[in-house]
Amino acid sequence: MAELKNDRLLRALLRHEVDVTPVWMMRQAGRYLPEYRKIRSRAGSFMDLCMNPELACEVTIQPLRRFPLDAAILFSDILTIPDAMGLGLYFAEGEGPRFHHPIQDEAAVKSLGVPDPEEDLGYVMEAVRTIRRELDGQVPLIGFSGSPWTLATYMVEGGSSKNFSKVKGMMFERPDLMHKLLAKTADAVVLYLNAQIRAGAQAVMIFDTWGGVLSPSDYESFSLAYMERIVRGLVREHEGRRVPVTLFTKGGGQWLEAMAQTGCDALGVDWTTDLADARARVGDRVALQGNIDPAILYASGERIREGVGKVLASYGKGSGHIFNLGHGIHPDVDPGRALALVEAVHELSPAYH
Amino acid sequence: MAELKNDRLLRALLRHEVDVTPVWMMRQAGRYLPEYRKIRSRAGSFMDLCMNPELACEVTIQPLRRFPLDAAILFSDILTIPDAMGLGLYFAEGEGPRFHHPIQDEAAVKSLGVPDPEEDLGYVMEAVRTIRRELDGQVPLIGFSGSPWTLATYMVEGGSSKNFSKVKGMMFERPDLMHKLLAKTADAVVLYLNAQIRAGAQAVMIFDTWGGVLSPSDYESFSLAYMERIVRGLVREHEGRRVPVTLFTKGGGQWLEAMAQTGCDALGVDWTTDLADARARVGDRVALQGNIDPAILYASGERIREGVGKVLASYGKGSGHIFNLGHGIHPDVDPGRALALVEAVHELSPAYH
Numbered sequence: 001m002a003e004l005k006n007d008r009l010l011r012a013l014l015r016h017e018v019d020v021t022p023v024w025m026m027r028q029a030g031r032y033l034p035e036y037r038k039i040r041s042r043a044g045s046f047m048d049l050c051m052n053p054e055l056a057c058e059v060t061i062q063p064l065r066r067f068p069l070d071a072a073i074l075f076s077d078i079l080t081i082p083d084a085m086g087l088g089l090y091f092a093e094g095e096g097p098r099f100h101h102p103i104q105d106e107a108a109v110k111s112l113g114v115p116d117p118e119e120d121l122g123y124v125m126e127a128v129r130t131i132r133r134e135l136d137g138q139v140p141l142i143g144f145s146g147s148p149w150t151l152a153t154y155m156v157e158g159g160s161s162k163n164f165s166k167v168k169g170m171m172f173e174r175p176d177l178m179h180k181l182l183a184k185t186a187d188a189v190v191l192y193l194n195a196q197i198r199a200g201a202q203a204v205m206i207f208d209t210w211g212g213v214l215s216p217s218d219y220e221s222f223s224l225a226y227m228e229r230i231v232r233g234l235v236r237e238h239e240g241r242r243v244p245v246t247l248f249t250k251g252g253g254q255w256l257e258a259m260a261q262t263g264c265d266a267l268g269v270d271w272t273t274d275l276a277d278a279r280a281r282v283g284d285r286v287a288l289q290g291n292i293d294p295a296i297l298y299a300s301g302e303r304i305r306e307g308v309g310k311v312l313a314s315y316g317k318g319s320g321h322i323f324n325l326g327h328g329i330h331p332d333v334d335p336g337r338a339l340a341l342v343e344a345v346h347e348l349s350p351a352y353h
Numbered sequence: 354m355a356e357l358k359n360d361r362l363l364r365a366l367l368r369h370e371v372d373v374t375p376v377w378m379m380r381q382a383g384r385y386l387p388e389y390r391k392i393r394s395r396a397g398s399f400m401d402l403c404m405n406p407e408l409a410c411e412v413t414i415q416p417l418r419r420f421p422l423d424a425a426i427l428f429s430d431i432l433t434i435p436d437a438m439g440l441g442l443y444f445a446e447g448e449g450p451r452f453h454h455p456i457q458d459e460a461a462v463k464s465l466g467v468p469d470p471e472e473d474l475g476y477v478m479e480a481v482r483t484i485r486r487e488l489d490g491q492v493p494l495i496g497f498s499g500s501p502w503t504l505a506t507y508m509v510e511g512g513s514s515k516n517f518s519k520v521k522g523m524m525f526e527r528p529d530l531m532h533k534l535l536a537k538t539a540d541a542v543v544l545y546l547n548a549q550i551r552a553g554a555q556a557v558m559i560f561d562t563w564g565g566v567l568s569p570s571d572y573e574s575f576s577l578a579y580m581e582r583i584v585r586g587l588v589r590e591h592e593g594r595r596v597p598v599t600l601f602t603k604g605g606g607q608w609l610e611a612m613a614q615t616g617c618d619a620l621g622v623d624w625t626t627d628l629a630d631a632r633a634r635v636g637d638r639v640a641l642q643g644n645i646d647p648a649i650l651y652a653s654g655e656r657i658r659e660g661v662g663k664v665l666a667s668y669g670k671g672s673g674h675i676f677n678l679g680h681g682i683h684p685d686v687d688p689g690r691a692l693a694l695v696e697a698v699h700e701l702s703p704a705y706h
Contacts, residue, residue, distance in 0.1 A: 163683045165651050172652035172660070215624045215646050215679075217663075254606055254626060271568045273607060293568050298518050299525035307525070310570075326568075330516045 001200070001239060002137030009071040009140050013203055013244035013266045013287050015320040021312065021349035022070035023342050024142075027328030028063040029075045033335055035062050046091050047083075050076050053126040060131050064139065066335060067342040071139050071203075072131060074196070076124055078146030078207055081188050082155045084115035095159070102158030104166065106174075109181045114188045117195035124192075125199040132200035143201025145193050147208035147249075148185040148230075149223035155181070164213055171222055178222060186226040190233035197235045197243050205246040205268070206230060212251020219255060228262040246289055250327060253278070260285045271326030275314040287320040292341070294325040297333040301340035308344035317352050354553070354592060355490030362424040362493050366556055366597035366619045366640050368673040374665065374702035375423035376695050377495075380681030381416040382428045386688055388415050399444050400436075403429050406479040413484050417492065419688060420695040424492050424556075425484060427549070429477055431499030431560055434541050435508045437468035448512070455511030457519065459527075462534045467541045470548035477545075478552040485553035496554025498546050500561035500602075501538040501583075502576035508534070517566055524575055531575060539579040543586035550588045550596050558599040558621070559583060565604020572608060581615040599642055603680060606631070613638045624679030628667040640673040645694070647678040650686040654693040661697035670705050 004010070008022035030036055036059050043049035050056055060075040079097050083089035088100030103109055118125055131141055154160070156167040171178045193204050211223040227247055236243055247259050248268025259267050260282040269278050269290035278288055296307040308323075315321040323345045329338065357363070361375035383389055389412050396402035403409055413428040432450050436442035441453030456462055471478055484494055507513070509520040524531045546557050564576040580600055589596055600612050601621025609631055612620050619640035622631050624647075631641055649660040661676070668674040676698045682691065 163685075164648060165683065165685060168646070168648035169651035172649055172656050212625065216627045216630075218646070219625075251604065251625065272565065272572075272604065274569045277569075293521070293571070295517060295521035296525055298522035303525050330518065332516075332518065 001132065004137050004140060006070055006139045009322060010203060010244060012319060012322045014242060015287050017319050019350060019353055020346050021321050021323050021352065023323040023345040024069050024071040024073065025325050025329050025338060028069065029059045030329065031331035032329055032333050033062055047089060051123045053123060053130045056127040057130040057134050061134055067339050068346060069139065069342060071142055072135055073142040074128060074131065074144060079154060080121055080124055081115065081192055082151055084120040085112050087155060097154060098159040103155045103181060106177055109177055112184055114184060114191065117192045121192060125195055128196055128199035128201055140202035141200060142203045142205055143193060143196035144205045144207060145189045147206050147211060147223060148182045148189060148226040150208050150210045151185050152181055153210045182222060182226045186229045189230050194235045197238050203244045205248060208249040211249035220258065224258060231263045256282050275311060276316065279315060287322060288315065289322040289324050291326040294327050294330055297337040297341065304337060304340045305344040308341060309348050312349055312352055354485065357490050357493060359423055359492045362675060363556060363597060365672060365675045367595060368640050370672050372703060372706055373699050374674050374676050374705065376676040376698040377422050377424040377426065378678050378682050378691060381422065382412045383682065384684035385682055385686050386415055400442060404476045406476060406483045409480040410483040410487050414487055420692050421699060422492065422695060424495055425488055426495040427481060427484065427497060431504065432507060433474055433477055434468065434545055435504055437473040438465050440508060450507060451512040456508045456534060459530055462530055465537050467537060467544065470545045474545060478548055481549055481552035481554055493555035494553060495556045495558055496546060496549035497558045497560060498542045500559050500564060500576060501535045501542060501579040503561050503563045504538050505534055506563045535575060535579045539582045542583050547588045550591050556597045558601060561602040564602035573611060577611060584616045609635050628664060629669065632668060640675060641668065642675040642677050644679040647680050647683055650690040650694065657690060657693045658697040661694060662701050665702055665705055
């Protein structure tokens with residue numbers, strides 16, 4: 001493997017000193033880029049794109065050609081695991097992800113198998129290897145997975161949900177069954193992320209998109225406990241470097257202390273929590289990633305620069321900050337605004353190091 | 354006016370002693386009740402129902418016939434104010450509220466008028482008077498309004514939103530204009546709630562459904578500041594009793610301390626915050642209303658009872674707790690489950706008083 005030329009991300013995730021705050025953007029490869037839309041329309045369906053390692057590599061690299069980003073993130077979907085479990089993922093036009101075979105009873109939970117990542121999700125590992133080759137050490141590659149709870153919401157609901165009636169119904173009525181489903185899913189995530197690491201992912205992130213719809217005690221039992229189980233099962237050293245793990249629960253600002261105790265290296269923080277508060281609460285246990293409101297990208301370059309300045313100031317001096325949006329970039333933003341954000345981070349952050 | 358027979362709600366909102374924790378449910382009048390759906394289909398459109406004082410009274414009272422609730426809440430919509438401002442509210446089938454004339458530039462903000470509540474929103478005041486007559490002192494009637502920020506999201510977006518691109522775009526790019534819009538809206542809310550109080554609302558609640566999509570500093574400037582302005586402008590004594598004011602920001606669990614300093618009497622709390630923590634943080638400044646996950650109503654009576662017990666225990670002994678869901682009741686729940694919840698509160702709560 002080529003030597004890593006820009007290791008700011010990996011250093012910051014481990015709270016080592018850096019010259020400049022590293023920056024990347026959640027969903028930096030995506031619909032807001034015209035060059036992505038071109039590839040996407042050529043690929044066929046969204047899953048066809050995910051399953052084509054060459055094209056997945058191409059869209060992963062696209063944002064790096066436009067913006068001086070400090071990391072690449074694997075282009076894929078969080079629902080590859082349930083798809084590999086046989087749930088039959090498809091995307092209904094304009095309606096988001098759906099499963100042909102949702103998990104709604106004991107028999108369905110029992111019959112679920114844990115996918116072999118190289119066999120059943122080989123296209124993801126091939127994409128990781130292709131991207132690493134293509135990156136040629138320019139920046140590190142982040143691998144990722146959904147959290148067990150987040151995956152379970154889709155698996156039980158059969159798709160996106162507003163009220164989470166089915167998955168919460170199961171959680172409240174059959175907590176034993178929910179725990180079985182989550183345990184199996186957590187096992188699958190461990191194998192999946194370890195395979196990504198062995199294929200070349202230099203850091204990994206667990207997206208808990210829907211942990212924030214739970215009460216504090218349900219969050220601890222049904223989401224955080226399984227993320228902790230994953231953190232404990234991960235390969236933490238590869239290619240002679242530590243592989244940092246980041247946990248991100250959207251809407252999880254109230255639970256950062258508990259999240260920091262899982263053994264992870266960093267926490268993603270959305271924009272509803274002030275980074276100064278977050279840092280005071282987690283102390284020096286973890287690095288923090290975030291957290292500008294992605295809607296700032298609807299404003300002018302000048303306002304974006306002001307917003308970046310505020311976020312950098314809220315984290316303050318010293319290492320352990322990875323600049324990011326507080327959630328994924330919206331598909332209707334102008335790529336020029338994203339450039340303004342990335343440039344502002346690089347220009348304004350040296351004062352903090 | 355008939356003397357109030359059950360004043361538990363008003364007492365608890367002011368942190369006076371009660372025998373039993375009072376309970377009501379957000380959206381207790383609504384689609385989950387077959388008798389509501391019957392009236393709704395007879396009324397015509399949703400707004401036709403809101404604008405018909407007799408029918409609005411009927412649906413307000415319906416849940417009280419089924420459940421031993423400790424309060425009634427006016428059946429209406431938060432968007433009556435912008436409608437009265439001339440924005441032209443309508444409901445596109447299956448798509449939620451929409452405005453014919455959204456507010457998207459300086460001229461539109463300037464030309465907005467502050468509605469006269471008795472003249473332009475007389476149907477609401479007439480509903481309040483009708484309900485008070487019909488309630489005959491059985492339980493108190495809660496009036497309500499949306500918060501200025503929440504109303505502004507609909508007014509600027511022209512309806513519901515996912516990313517709040519337009520309203521946040523305006524907030525980031527033209528904070529001066531956003532403040533003008535919010536100030537005008539806050540003035541309208543003051544007049545509107547005071548008219549509800551004079552018409553007979555015995556407590557009022559401000560629903561800040563979308564404050565939780567803001568960063569802490571934007572929340573303080575663009576949502577909380579205007580709720581505080583409203584609290585200061587409200588009639589606080591009527592019919593010889595104090596009229597308690599409750600603020601509820603969905604997703605605002607991180608900001609309870611700041612909310613408690615506005616001069617309000619109580620805070621609504623959603624289920625992502627533990628009531629024990631919330632109580633420790635706000636001290637004895639305000640009462641707390643909430644906060645069971647509304648999805649508990651998808652579970653059995655036994656699980657609902659357990660859930661109620663947990664929430665009562667988390668608040669603990671003493672006055673100042675009003676039991677409620679952490680958000681509105683979902684339209685697909687079985688009314689029998691709502692009964693189980695209300696009964697459990699009355700049966701289990703005397704031990705805490």
